[in-house]
Amino acid sequence: MDAAIKNGLSSALIKRLDLSKNGKFDSMCEGVLDVAKLDDPLNKVTLATKLDDGLNLYRLTCPVGVLLIIFESRPEVIANITALAIKSGNAAILKGGKESLETFKVLADVINRILAEETKVPKNAIQLISTRGEVSDLLKQDRYIDLVIPRGSNALVRNIKDNTKIPVLGHADGICSIYIDEFADIEKATKIIVDAKTNYPAGCNAVETLLINEKLIGTESYTTILKALAEAEVTSHLVPELLKSLPKELSSSYSKFFVEATEADFNKEFLSFDIAVKPIGSVTDAIIHINQHSSKHTDAIITEDKANAEKFLQGIDSSGVYWNCSTRFADGFRYGFGTEVGISTNKIHARGPVGLEGLVCYYYQMRGDGHVVGDYLGGGGTRVFKHEKLNINHL
Amino acid sequence: MDAAIKNGLSSALIKRLDLSKNGKFDSMCEGVLDVAKLDDPLNKVTLATKLDDGLNLYRLTCPVGVLLIIFESRPEVIANITALAIKSGNAAILKGGKESLETFKVLADVINRILAEETKVPKNAIQLISTRGEVSDLLKQDRYIDLVIPRGSNALVRNIKDNTKIPVLGHADGICSIYIDEFADIEKATKIIVDAKTNYPAGCNAVETLLINEKLIGTESYTTILKALAEAEVTSHLVPELLKSLPKELSSSYSKFFVEATEADFNKEFLSFDIAVKPIGSVTDAIIHINQHSSKHTDAIITEDKANAEKFLQGIDSSGVYWNCSTRFADGFRYGFGTEVGISTNKIHARGPVGLEGLVCYYYQMRGDGHVVGDYLGGGGTRVFKHEKLNINHL
Known part of the structure; x- marks a missing residue:
């Protein structure tokens, strides 16, 4: 706060940076506990089909992968977003606004220490970057980063959307x-x-x-x-x-x-x-x-x-x-999602206020016993698929 | 086929273009009937919550919007993809390979005539384009086109991914x-x-x-x-x-x-x-x-x-x-999806063999009776949200 005042930031901005006022710090901590209470969104079986005797197909929820989260001044977003990323099993790279860098560093230290001491979450699962140059490098890494989540002004979101091939979850305008x-x-x-x-x-x-x-x-x-x-x-x-x-x-x-x-x-x-x-x-x-x-x-x-x-x-x-x-x-809270990652105006994946669900996707598991396509109709053989719906608790 | 032979296309390519052999035409028609038999993927309520007395929230499936579908020589894809697009309520712009242009035109005529005569689907819901120049123009229209689906070689898919900001559903490589x-x-x-x-x-x-x-x-x-x-x-x-x-x-x-x-x-x-x-x-x-x-x-x-x-x-x-x-x-058929839009190696929205589900998304309906946020805690008032789960058949 001293640095903010010394650098002559506007009083509105200083107010946004100050975690000590209006119960902001407590509600930030509360937010983390709220996320902890949410249902585990991972490894949920959402489809189970018996393709044939001994050959079963399951669809399971899984993390999206690596998130790049870019936000502006509000430092409490760090705690919230970190909690969401961990809960959903994603790795996250976080970039905060330069005005909240000091708060950001302290929070990141606490988060990394607690992760290392108290959990099995890998040490580098949550990472902090601090310069704009790093962001533009990262926006090019569409092979390694799976989703960008910008939280901030239209200008920020639009700039990110214009400068990356990575899918962006969020909205530039709210008209x-x-x-x-x-x-x-x-x-x-x-x-x-x-x-x-x-x-x-x-x-x-x-x-x-x-x-x-x-x-x-x-x-x-x-x-x-x-x-x-x-x-x-x-x-x-x-x-x-x-x-x-x-x-x-x-x-x-x-x-x-x-x-x-x-x-x-x-x-x-x-x-x-x-x-x-x-x-x-x-x-x-x-x-x-x-x-x-x-x-x-x-x-x-x-x-x-x-x-x-x-x-x-x-x-x-x-x-x-x-x-x-x-x-x-x-709003995610009003919708009953507990918390929100942001509000998406995209047409695919997740729309509107996005809760934890927006940070997971799914994959298919197939469990067989030596099954090959060549035995089936369409693959050269004569066997016919059964395609029987299984109870999702079957796995 | 005459033009293909006259232009000296390879025999492998000519074989792919020929709908009259190996029961291809019949199985193309069969494919359309299969799509007709699939469950309607639209307007399904996937979440229903009572936020407060008289204020209910519903999440419903809906079309993604406008699809741009680009495929190479196999002309039977037109019928299949058109059926999927209509079934899922999407508008589609189709671009086939130049080698199958004549077949493509005939099929597009049949499709447009039947749509106009027999259905309420708007006349221009399915459109045909035929030149590469049009494709590169369309790939720039990320405000109007919601999803690109390329069906063809790695080179085709990679080229499209490299030249658009519109989300691309598909895969370049299958390693x-x-x-x-x-x-x-x-x-x-x-x-x-x-x-x-x-x-x-x-x-x-x-x-x-x-x-x-x-x-x-x-x-x-x-x-x-x-x-x-x-x-x-x-x-x-x-x-x-x-x-x-x-x-x-x-x-x-x-x-x-x-x-x-x-x-x-x-x-x-x-x-x-x-x-x-x-x-x-x-x-x-x-x-x-x-x-x-x-x-x-x-x-x-x-x-x-x-x-x-x-x-x-x-x-x-x-x-x-x-x-x-x-x-x-x-494969979508083997997975029991009836048909497939393609196989996605994306990390969001749809993964693996994608059936009709990949062509729908969702939106939220809220039905109130004069409700305002200012009456609730967090918005300036004192009312508390109920967030009671409703039966999805409630709507």
């Missing part, structure tokens, strides 16, 4: 949208949009775009929603047609909270008390807009009409699709 | 190894190694490296194994120490089947009647060799010693690890 349907309960809609925007605007699951069914524009409901946002000190970026026809009640008392939206505002993660607002013709149009503009993170519909809700739930191509609740629920 | 343990049953070992090498040497699941426990070297068992390979017309590439001390029985009658191995032979996919052979000290040494040299495809141990087998099954970092059976079993 979440909420569509308020013509059949929305306006009280719920108002509560949800204010929560989704203001509960933690810097979060990737905060809402950035508000689509309002055009039948609501100009109604009392419309005024209620925009007024609630203004009262919560949110600046609404309205498309020109909406700004021009702003209800008097709003233009008189809250004018500073309404500005004109640009095209770019609908592809933007504000991460602030700002939201882009646009009228939309139907639930179908909302789906089209969101699938084109969102970052496939989390999007919600507010409606009392079940058919419209189901259409939205089916039609949106995001890792989380919500009905009548805040996008802020997109 | 499979078999370790014959000191406690192997030599009859089983001989049968398995000959099958794994000669049943179909061009297959990615054919064995390329044979590791023999050093206690067996020079014994009658050793001679039996090498003789069986020579009788099957397999050339054994022996490390110098083995070649020098080749048993007389072999050096007299089979000398042309024994040559000196180079270092490179142990990193090579021969795809021919060749195998690299090396003595090895223990099951642990075999694990180390294989994890360093194999392509993480399929590797096997031959032993009657359960402890050694279990050590091998746990220690090898490949998508398939076998005990006392041929590596040639690594």
Whole structure:
């Protein structure tokens, strides 16, 4: 902390670095104990098939391999991520932000000492690197590193994605949208949009775009929603047609909270008390807009009409699709995963808040007794496979 | 076929192009019907949790999105892959080899006509491209294409992996190894190694490296194994120490089947009647060799010693690890998946022979009734999540 102050870091950053305040140290330790309590994700048999007499196939969960985890200033991530990596049987190379290097070194020492003294985890299973040069070297090692997990700003994630062939688990943008349907309960809609925007605007699951069914524009409901946002000190970026026809009640008392939206505002993660607002013709149009503009993170519909809700739930191509609740629920802890590795907007492997499951994959074991393919149909012989499902406790 | 003959293609290639021989056309059609019979992989609820009263979370399977499938000459792949793509709800862009372009066009016409006339699948869900230039453009579209599936030679797969940021499902190399343990049953070992090498040497699941426990070297068992390979017309590439001390029985009658191995032979996919052979000290040494040299495809141990087998099954970092059976079993049909998209040596998403499951992922639905994070502990409120497991049929 002395070095941080001496180097003139911003007070926001210093606050993030300081583990001694707000029970951060205790909750970091708690987090490790929480991971210890999770079910062992490894060696679970997820498929068992008798191919033939004496020839059985099993699919078992296993670690992914070597993880490269890159994070920015928050030093408590080290403990959390290390616990997750060990629990899932992966080796991990950790790179923290330079601002938390000293804390990082102390934590890494503790972790390595405890691993060596108290466990059978190999000594170098968790490794620390500290320079940017090392990161760019490591990002080239797609033969030896199996998964990169960046935890930090969009810029960090985007930079990593652009500079490696190793799969990256995470998300660069969190452009979440909420569509308020013509059949929305306006009280719920108002509560949800204010929560989704203001509960933690810097979060990737905060809402950035508000689509309002055009039948609501100009109604009392419309005024209620925009007024609630203004009262919560949110600046609404309205498309020109909406700004021009702003209800008097709003233009008189809250004018500073309404500005004109640009095209770019609908592809933007504000991460602030700002939201882009646009009228939309139907639930179908909302789906089209969101699938084109969102970052496939989390999007919600507010409606009392079940058919419209189901259409939205089916039609949106995001890792989380919500009905009548805040996008802020997109979080591993809230989902009940105990902890999270991060939130993935990828289309394969793991999507949404990723718990331990995202750090494991699977492999096949086959156990035979001298079996060869040449004995079977298709391989030159006459035997036919039985393909009988076995109980997964068979192994 | 006329064009193929006129253009002087090799007879092996012409044979691959010809759908009219060896029941290829019928088995292509059969393959489509097999896919139709598979379980629908979509909209399966794989997790259901009550977060709180009226707030439920569901995880559902969904298509990956847009697939780019690139394959070489075998035209029957079109029908198979199209069936898989449609069954899994994905859109697909198909690029076949130029040698099968005419067949490809006819099949694509049939597919598009049937889709339009008989189904609700959107007209452009399956698209055909025909030039290499288009492929390199498409490989850059990582925002719009979610998964590339190359089916063809190592060179094709490697080239694609080197030229895209889109995840690639498949394998470049199939460097499979078999370790014959000191406690192997030599009859089983001989049968398995000959099958794994000669049943179909061009297959990615054919064995390329044979590791023999050093206690067996020079014994009658050793001679039996090498003789069986020579009788099957397999050339054994022996490390110098083995070649020098080749048993007389072999050096007299089979000398042309024994040559000196180079270092490179142990990193090579021969795809021919060749195998690299090396003595090895223990099951642990075999694990180390294989994890360093194999392509993480399929590797096997031959032993009657359960402890050694279990050590091998746990220690090898490949998508398939076998005990006392041929590596040639690594195949979607043999695994009982009905068909396969390909065999993946990736470490995430899907490994080994990949069936329809590899073409789906999942997303989360949350269904609430005006729920906001601000009401809960951690979000500023006092409510506590219930996180009760629901029956997956609850949705």
